Amino acid sequence: MAPVVEKKILGAAGAGEALDITSVEEEGQNLWSSILSEVSTRSRSKLPSGRNILVFGEDGSGKTTLMAKLQGADHNKKGRGLEYLYLNVHDEDRDDQTRCNVWILDGDLYHKGLLKFAVSADSLKETIAIFVADMSRPWTIMESLQKWASVLREHVDKLKVQPEEMREMEQKCKCNKQL
Numbered sequence: 001m002a003p004v005v006e007k008k009i010l011g012a013a014g015a016g017e018a019l020d021i022t023s024v025e026e027e028g029q030n031l032w033s034s035i036l037s038e039v040s041t042r043s044r045s046k047l048p049s050g051r052n053i054l055v056f057g058e059d060g061s062g063k064t065t066l067m068a069k070l071q072g073a074d075h076n077k078k079g080r081g082l083e084y085l086y087l088n089v090h091d092e093d094r095d096d097q098t099r100c101n102v103w104i105l106d107g108d109l110y111h112k113g114l115l116k117f118a119v120s121a122d123s124l125k126e127t128i129a130i131f132v133a134d135m136s137r138p139w140t141i142m143e144s145l146q147k148w149a150s151v152l153r154e155h156v157d158k159l160k161v162q163p164e165e166m167r168e169m170e171q172k173c174k175c176n177k178q179l
Helices: 021-044 063-071 109-118 138-158 163-178
Strands: 008-011 014-020 051-057 082-091 096-105 127-132
Touching: 051 063, 051 109, 051 138, 063 082, 063 096, 082 109, 096 109, 109 138, 127 138
Parallel strands: 051 096, 051 127
Antiparallel strands: 008 014, 082 096
């Protein structure tokens, strides 16, 4: 067994005060332990990443404008095909930030084949669909919602998601509707 050596250093006042180095080292260890503990706790409470938003709606219904407003930007250009952007999501309570992917499908049905680039079988669980309706033409809302819901259903059916997994996702949607 190695001999124990007590280390002492002289304090600022000189020879009259001696500080125990062991206690200084312990305080340093406690500080580092505290910092590491805080960092590991923060990383565990991190906001989820890899979430997706799919936005559907007719031409001119305001899909791109809505997402630009959520970004805090002014936007007045028309989208084409399948637009991609992201939203920075900040949780001020936890001082945490993440990104949410946003895919905006053009209002022309011709572009529905592009959904394969936005949503895969793996990312479906992490995806929410938003249907935007043109309130200046309220008589078209139901027809529009049905059209875009069928486009989404058609795409999901092509993904070949396992039936158990699909039932689980559908059940989760039903539970969220009841809240």
